[in-house]
Amino acid sequence: MGNTLVRSLLFTDLYELTMARAYEAEGMDQPAVFELFFRKLPPERNFMVAAGVQDLLASVEALGLSDDELDYLRGLGQFPELFLRRLKSFRFAGEVWAVPEGTIVFPNEPLVQVVAPIVEAQVIETLVVNLVHFPSLAASKAARVVLAAAGREVIEFGSRRAHGTGAALRVARASYLMGAVGTSNVLAGKSYGIPVFGTMAHSYIEAHDDEAVAFEAFAGIYPETTLLVDTYDTPGGVRKVIELSRQLGGRFRVRAVRLDSGDLGALAVQARQMLDAAGLNGVRIFASGGLDEHEVAALVAAGAPIDAFGVGTKLAVSEDVPSLDMAYKLVEYAGRPRMKLSSRKATYPGRKQVFRSFEGGSMVRDVIGRHDEAQDGESLLLPVMRGGVRLPAGRVDLEEARVHAHRELERLPEPLRSLAPAEVPYRVDVSPTLQADREALLRALAASVR
Amino acid sequence: MGNTLVRSLLFTDLYELTMARAYEAEGMDQPAVFELFFRKLPPERNFMVAAGVQDLLASVEALGLSDDELDYLRGLGQFPELFLRRLKSFRFAGEVWAVPEGTIVFPNEPLVQVVAPIVEAQVIETLVVNLVHFPSLAASKAARVVLAAAGREVIEFGSRRAHGTGAALRVARASYLMGAVGTSNVLAGKSYGIPVFGTMAHSYIEAHDDEAVAFEAFAGIYPETTLLVDTYDTPGGVRKVIELSRQLGGRFRVRAVRLDSGDLGALAVQARQMLDAAGLNGVRIFASGGLDEHEVAALVAAGAPIDAFGVGTKLAVSEDVPSLDMAYKLVEYAGRPRMKLSSRKATYPGRKQVFRSFEGGSMVRDVIGRHDEAQDGESLLLPVMRGGVRLPAGRVDLEEARVHAHRELERLPEPLRSLAPAEVPYRVDVSPTLQADREALLRALAASVR
Numbered sequence: 001m002g003n004t005l006v007r008s009l010l011f012t013d014l015y016e017l018t019m020a021r022a023y024e025a026e027g028m029d030q031p032a033v034f035e036l037f038f039r040k041l042p043p044e045r046n047f048m049v050a051a052g053v054q055d056l057l058a059s060v061e062a063l064g065l066s067d068d069e070l071d072y073l074r075g076l077g078q079f080p081e082l083f084l085r086r087l088k089s090f091r092f093a094g095e096v097w098a099v100p101e102g103t104i105v106f107p108n109e110p111l112v113q114v115v116a117p118i119v120e121a122q123v124i125e126t127l128v129v130n131l132v133h134f135p136s137l138a139a140s141k142a143a144r145v146v147l148a149a150a151g152r153e154v155i156e157f158g159s160r161r162a163h164g165t166g167a168a169l170r171v172a173r174a175s176y177l178m179g180a181v182g183t184s185n186v187l188a189g190k191s192y193g194i195p196v197f198g199t200m201a202h203s204y205i206e207a208h209d210d211e212a213v214a215f216e217a218f219a220g221i222y223p224e225t226t227l228l229v230d231t232y233d234t235p236g237g238v239r240k241v242i243e244l245s246r247q248l249g250g251r252f253r254v255r256a257v258r259l260d261s262g263d264l265g266a267l268a269v270q271a272r273q274m275l276d277a278a279g280l281n282g283v284r285i286f287a288s289g290g291l292d293e294h295e296v297a298a299l300v301a302a303g304a305p306i307d308a309f310g311v312g313t314k315l316a317v318s319e320d321v322p323s324l325d326m327a328y329k330l331v332e333y334a335g336r337p338r339m340k341l342s343s344r345k346a347t348y349p350g351r352k353q354v355f356r357s358f359e360g361g362s363m364v365r366d367v368i369g370r371h372d373e374a375q376d377g378e379s380l381l382l383p384v385m386r387g388g389v390r391l392p393a394g395r396v397d398l399e400e401a402r403v404h405a406h407r408e409l410e411r412l413p414e415p416l417r418s419l420a421p422a423e424v425p426y427r428v429d430v431s432p433t434l435q436a437d438r439e440a441l442l443r444a445l446a447a448s449v450r
Numbered sequence: 451m452g453n454t455l456v457r458s459l460l461f462t463d464l465y466e467l468t469m470a471r472a473y474e475a476e477g478m479d480q481p482a483v484f485e486l487f488f489r490k491l492p493p494e495r496n497f498m499v500a501a502g503v504q505d506l507l508a509s510v511e512a513l514g515l516s517d518d519e520l521d522y523l524r525g526l527g528q529f530p531e532l533f534l535r536r537l538k539s540f541r542f543a544g545e546v547w548a549v550p551e552g553t554i555v556f557p558n559e560p561l562v563q564v565v566a567p568i569v570e571a572q573v574i575e576t577l578v579v580n581l582v583h584f585p586s587l588a589a590s591k592a593a594r595v596v597l598a599a600a601g602r603e604v605i606e607f608g609s610r611r612a613h614g615t616g617a618a619l620r621v622a623r624a625s626y627l628m629g630a631v632g633t634s635n636v637l638a639g640k641s642y643g644i645p646v647f648g649t650m651a652h653s654y655i656e657a658h659d660d661e662a663v664a665f666e667a668f669a670g671i672y673p674e675t676t677l678l679v680d681t682y683d684t685p686g687g688v689r690k691v692i693e694l695s696r697q698l699g700g701r702f703r704v705r706a707v708r709l710d711s712g713d714l715g716a717l718a719v720q721a722r723q724m725l726d727a728a729g730l731n732g733v734r735i736f737a738s739g740g741l742d743e744h745e746v747a748a749l750v751a752a753g754a755p756i757d758a759f760g761v762g763t764k765l766a767v768s769e770d771v772p773s774l775d776m777a778y779k780l781v782e783y784a785g786r787p788r789m790k791l792s793s794r795k796a797t798y799p800g801r802k803q804v805f806r807s808f809e810g811g812s813m814v815r816d817v818i819g820r821h822d823e824a825q826d827g828e829s830l831l832l833p834v835m836r837g838g839v840r841l842p843a844g845r846v847d848l849e850e851a852r853v854h855a856h857r858e859l860e861r862l863p864e865p866l867r868s869l870a871p872a873e874v875p876y877r878v879d880v881s882p883t884l885q886a887d888r889e890a891l892l893r894a895l896a897a898s899v900r
Contacts, residue, residue, distance in 0.1 A: 008637055010636045010637040010640055011609075011615050011635070011637045012609075012635075012637075013607070013609055013610070013636070013648050014635075014636050014639075014647060014648030015634065015648030015649055015650055015651055016648075016651075017636065018648060018649055018650065018672065018675075019650055019651065019653070019654045021671065022654065022667060022668055022672075023654075025667075025671050026667050032653075032657065069640065072636075072639075072640040073636075076646065078672070122653060125610070125651075126609050126610050127615075129611065130609060130610050130612065130614065130615055130618060131614075133610065133611050134611075134612075134613040134614055157463070159461075159463055159576050160463070160576050160580050160583065160778075161579065161580070161584075161773045161774075161776070162580065162584075162613065163584040163613035163617040163620075163772075164581075164584055164614055164616035164620055165580055165581070165616055166614035166616040167584075167613040167614040167616070167617055168461075168580060170613075170614055184463040184465065185461070185462075185463060185464075185576075186460045186463070186467065186522075186523075187458055187460040187461045189464075189522075189526075190519065196464045196526065197464060198463050198465030198466075198467075199465055200465055200468065200469055200472075201466075201575075202779075202780075202790045203469070203482075203484070203572060203575075203779070203780035203788075204469045204472065204473075206780050206788040206790060207473070207478060207482065207568055207780060207783045207784075207788065209786075209898075210898065217472060217475075217476050218472055221471065221472050221475050222468065222472075225468075231790055231791065232790075232895060233791065313773045317613070317767075317772040317773045318772070319772055319773060322613075322767040322768070322769055322772040323766075323767045323769060324611075326611070328610075329653070330652075330653035330656050330657060333656070333657045338653075338656040338657065339656065340652045340656060340682075341681065341682040341683065445682060448659075
């Protein structure tokens with residue numbers, strides 16, 4: 001697995017295929033519209049960020065079945081040969097609209113909209129949710145960490161505890177998208193062109209019989225390195241870095257020390273004082289160790305002299321919000337709006353568009369409307385795939401997406417930038433037209449269910 | 451990505467490679483022992499389950515670098531040509547010990563132990579943690595769901611919200627390992643030989659103008675199917691299933707109805723009464739919709755007439771415990787025990803073994819000791835790889851591992867089977883020899899740090 005591209009149509013819940021076969025048997029081949037959205041913000045979040053769409057589109061474009069995979073399906077004994085042959089030549093040839101990666105999104109706003117014959121739109125459901133849900137969670141968490149760091153550098157570090165190797169790559173990408181300066185994951189660096197960072201772990205120090213010897217050896221090989229100073233005792237580690245600087249004189253070019261445990265704020269103050277007193281004002285302080293956005297914000301607020309943060313596990317698994325109620329729902333079939341009733345959740349039928357208004361450089365209001373209505377504001381959903389082939393907006397470079405994400409964070413209204421829940425949530429209205437459509441459909445369904 | 455096998459040495463944190471280069475430059479090629487363990491149980495857990503080792507070993511055996519990957523490393527400008535050439539011919543040729551997949555484990559017990567020249571043992575760190583951490587979390591969560599279901603069937607359903615496609619496959623495998631009867635994920639079914647389940651989603655019902663028409667069409671194609679009855683109104687849906695049975699007479703072979711929203715306990719009672727009154731005693735009730743182990747246990751305790759549970763998101767992301775403080779630590783190098791000091795966490799140096807004692811068919815006590823000491827009880831760590839090649843214990847069939855996991859759950863002491871925290875945690879002792887080793891090393895380190 002050199003990259004994260006899924007090419008197999010078998011990455012799906014079985015029911016997508018059983019439904020597909022039924023649609024075919026019933027001659028149901030009309031266009032369907034499915035939309036991916038989430039129902040509400042987690043209590044800890046003022047906004048979410050859309051991500052993962054570029055990977056999704058690449059997968060959808062490449063989706064198919066090997067002979068081996070077809071044999072497996074045949075062996076399930078649930079599909080007739082004719083249907084299997086159709087699946088074998090499956091190619092998604094539909095249309096996809098999506099909000100650009102890095103866009104701020106709110107409940108009920110479609111992140112992705114698929115318009116295709118129902119079989120094609122249905123069989124990609126599992127993949128659509130899987131490939132957008134987690135990257136969006138990770139991007140949202142990364143956005144909070146980057147906001148909390150208030151201009152200090154953030155490096156993503158969470159590969160080991162991400163949920164699998166693919167998740168590790170996606171976290172690295174989502175973090176960089178939202179403003180992290182890089183990742184520790186080398187394969188992510190290669191796969192996405194993200195800067196990679198890393199020098200030494202505790203094991204390196206421990207493998208040497210003496211910490212000072214380890215520092216000297218490492219700095220000899222990598223003169224401009226970061227030395228990890230907390231293996232035995234943080235101030236003692238800093239003292240050895242200072243001793244090394246005296247020993248090396250002009251040849252000392254160590255760039256930073258890393259603190260990875262203990263009271264990072266107090267240790268950073270102490271380390272800064274020691275380094276400055278030794279004339280090592282240029283040696284930066286890098287802090288890591290179980291950090292999340294709240295700890296980063298507290299360190300920044302306390303004025304801790306920390307120049308860069310390494311953020312790992314809690315970012316990589318989106319610890320406080322490891323899942324979101326994100327769903328891919330049929331909203332239209334054969335030209336008619338569709339909706340589920342039983343859950344009584346406020347979902348809206350029909351194909352939509354999101355219109356966002358700005359004032360003084362800040363986003364101030366979204367309107368969710370029918371896709372074909374006229375509303376003020378920027379339309380968030382753009383066409384990214386047509387006839388199953390990616391359009392330019394579906395092949396956006398990560399650097400370009402990162403510029404967009406940066407602008408999105410800049411346009412975020414002040415109360416939403418806070419880590420704490422905003423007193424007044426962002427305003428998202430439903431257009432009167434869409435509201436009327438929903439009410440008409442509710443009446444029709446109530447009549448037909450009776 | 452037809453399977454989850456990682457073959458690239460680039461799936462690593464950069465520092466593993468910078469350290470490797472330093473070790474080489476310093477001529478440090480002595481054997482090292484690294485151990486993978488976790489530091490403490492999450493408050494919600496009475497035990498954890500080890501999983502993921504089989505996938506890890508397959509990856510380690512296959513690990514290498516493509517020319518393309520080597521070029522990328524060269525481009526980083528941090529590695530001399532000689533080192534790059536060595537990396538290109540890298541092959542892990544060390545020894546690995548591990549507890550069998552499905553084994554119950556406790557804090558400080560090594561799940562995996564790697565014995566190899568330090569470069570080899572070091573560069574696989576990120577992969578070892580990544581490939582065992584998440585499957586172990588998923589297996590532990592699945593064990594709780596299976597225990598809560600108390601003999602009713604559990605089907606894993608969480609692919610769409612797992613953290614990526616690889617995570618989805620690993621959740622399916624971990625769930626089946628711990629006693630789920632299958633998964634909804636077709637690729638997991640093919641990759642691991644797991645039974646797959648699934649019939650229809652709400653979109654299928656909604657795409658039809660009438661629920662009764664949808665039921666009739668689907669049952670016509672799949673006579674022994676499960677019909678989803680909650681799209682508009684659950685009792686109304688059940689009524690339509692009953693009407694269909696009257697219409698089809700002897701040809702009615704629908705096996706189950708699925709409830710996916712609302713008060714599942716009350717709706718199951720109502721559905722059971724309606725089905726029984728209609729003579730459909732053989733139609734089973736399948737429940738799903740945001741379930742976790744606590745909700746499953748509550749439904750079971752209330753006597754809800756539910757025959758099988760579909761469990762998705764909360765299992766797939768290990769919602770309450772999305773990460774564990776699991777680490778891969780150097781414990782020995784060049785024959786000498788090693789340990790980090792700064793965190794003051796109770797870790798133990800030196801190569802270990804875990805000895806487990808049983809009484810009356812239950813596990814009663816573990817002793818963590820030195821690997822070469824004699825202790826009563828079963829040794830949990832077994833050799834699984836030698837010379838970089840998997841041994842039979844490193845190529846265990848999933849079905850065989852599932853039998854082992856089942857036996858492990860049977861041998862779990864009663865208080866630990868509860869979802870609530872046990873009043874008295876399981877007893878894990880550290881052998882006096884290992885304790886003495888730790889104290890001696892602490893004294894030596896304190897002396898050398900001073």
